[in-house]
Amino acid sequence: MMMTIIIIAAPGFVKWDVGMRISKAQAQENRERVVATASALFRANGFDGVAVGDLMKAAGFTHGGFYNHFGSKEALAAEALGGAWEEMGRERARARDLPQLLKRYLSWPARQAPAKGCPAAALAGDVGRQSRAVKAVFADGLEGMIQSIEEGLPKGGDGPARERAVNLVARMVGALMLSRAVPDDHPLALELLNATLRGALREATD
Amino acid sequence: MMMTIIIIAAPGFVKWDVGMRISKAQAQENRERVVATASALFRANGFDGVAVGDLMKAAGFTHGGFYNHFGSKEALAAEALGGAWEEMGRERARARDLPQLLKRYLSWPARQAPAKGCPAAALAGDVGRQSRAVKAVFADGLEGMIQSIEEGLPKGGDGPARERAVNLVARMVGALMLSRAVPDDHPLALELLNATLRGALREATD
DNA sequence: TGTACATCAGTGAACGCGCGTTCACTGATGTAC
DNA sequence: TGTACATCAGTGAACGCGCGTTCACTGATGTAC
Numbered sequence: 326m327m328m329t330i331i332i333i334a335a336p337g338f339v340k341w342d343v344g345m346r347i348s349k350a351q352a353q354e355n356r357e358r359v360v361a362t363a364s365a366l367f368r369a370n371g372f373d374g375v376a377v378g379d380l381m382k383a384a385g386f387t388h389g390g391f392y393n394h395f396g397s398k399e400a401l402a403a404e405a406l407g408g409a410w411e412e413m414g415r416e417r418a419r420a421r422d423l424p425q426l427l428k429r430y431l432s433w434p435a436r437q438a439p440a441k442g443c444p445a446a447a448l449a450g451d452v453g454r455q456s457r458a459v460k461a462v463f464a465d466g467l468e469g470m471i472q473s474i475e476e477g478l479p480k481g482g483d484g485p486a487r488e489r490a491v492n493l494v495a496r497m498v499g500a501l502m503l504s505r506a507v508p509d510d511h512p513l514a515l516e517l518l519n520a521t522l523r524g525a526l527r528e529a530t531d
Numbered sequence: 532m533m534m535t536i537i538i539i540a541a542p543g544f545v546k547w548d549v550g551m552r553i554s555k556a557q558a559q560e561n562r563e564r565v566v567a568t569a570s571a572l573f574r575a576n577g578f579d580g581v582a583v584g585d586l587m588k589a590a591g592f593t594h595g596g597f598y599n600h601f602g603s604k605e606a607l608a609a610e611a612l613g614g615a616w617e618e619m620g621r622e623r624a625r626a627r628d629l630p631q632l633l634k635r636y637l638s639w640p641a642r643q644a645p646a647k648g649c650p651a652a653a654l655a656g657d658v659g660r661q662s663r664a665v666k667a668v669f670a671d672g673l674e675g676m677i678q679s680i681e682e683g684l685p686k687g688g689d690g691p692a693r694e695r696a697v698n699l700v701a702r703m704v705g706a707l708m709l710s711r712a713v714p715d716d717h718p719l720a721l722e723l724l725n726a727t728l729r730g731a732l733r734e735a736t737d
Numbered sequence: 738t739g740t741a742c743a744t745c746a747g748t749g750a751a752c753g754c755g756c757g758t759t760c761a762c763t764g765a766t767g768t769a770c
Numbered sequence: 771t772g773t774a775c776a777t778c779a780g781t782g783a784a785c786g787c788g789c790g791t792t793c794a795c796t797g798a799t800g801t802a803c
Contacts, residue, residue, distance in 0.1 A: 346745065355746080391790090397791085450577070454577055467713065467719060495702050495709060511667070517697060552763085552778065554766065595782060597758085744798105757786100
């Protein structure tokens, strides 16, 4: 029996028949779509909050093919986390300067969209309970974030630039995580973002 | 059949026979032991990382009795989180002054012992994906932390005390969470604590 | 270039397992008289 | 104060469910000749 299936999945949708083998290029593209989907879903729902089956369905596939691409869910977690950090790095590069980056990072829209936001703010808690491999990927991405913040810092200032950058990153990540951990309509949700933004801007412009 | 069972559980261990009804006082004590055990286990392993059965066993019981005390695992989560915040409040009250509190908070031993440490650093990520009820408990505890930090702040300083307190809390929580999300032997694990401690002390003593 | 066949990225049923929760049962506690 | 009985915090088997993972199968792609 030949059953035609239409896969609906962003961004480019694909159509094929059951049992049809796809080309190497298509397979690679499919794999990347799974990683990108996982990168967003993990940030939104946490590692434990995403089932392999749901993830594959969201990417436009059935769950069985998962293990053709990844050794385990944990292996994908590491890869998806790395992908999220890369995306975040490109996002940082698009910012005009550090103040603009801070305003975007500590904004209400950013708070509301963890799926496409900072991996640290979305997953730091989860990663603390993951394997060493996942933690290592996290550390690499975090180091990149610290360095790019340091580059945006004004010369001079109070204490070494590296130290100020580490402080700034801790403050940004902490504020965003805490804001998300509080009810949407609680005064602290907005206060955490605003107060921290003011404090961070003072640091970034003196 | 009468089968004698010895329950081994900290701090006071209890001995009884199967089917024996315990007194109201004893039942209340047992309930509190479950909450205290949950408070520690949730902080160590996250809400999803603790099974009801494991929790009851750790508290010295079998899993079946759980629903005599709590409506659901989620209801316990809210209560255990509140208990963790109370414990943290007592811990804060024991500190001589803000600098001492900061040194303890951003120390390696604190990083290594999430089970008896700050609920925010241990659970902020998880709470962001929990129900409104859990988030409300989290917000209450966080508000208490911010206020007690504000009280320890020196008069004057750069910007309103409340704003500086919010910044300080975000920095403390962020640094501890990030340090835990990085491999134990990664340079960032210690650097996050040390750099943030220096920055925070500057804020707390000017 | 054409032919034969191995490869392998898909599908979807099935696996064992652990989870949160329910339930029948127990018998000393707690209470009504 | 003593007696009869309902209560209820325990136990441990059982429940349905969703999870990560495995597997037999498919048939166009990719390759050996």
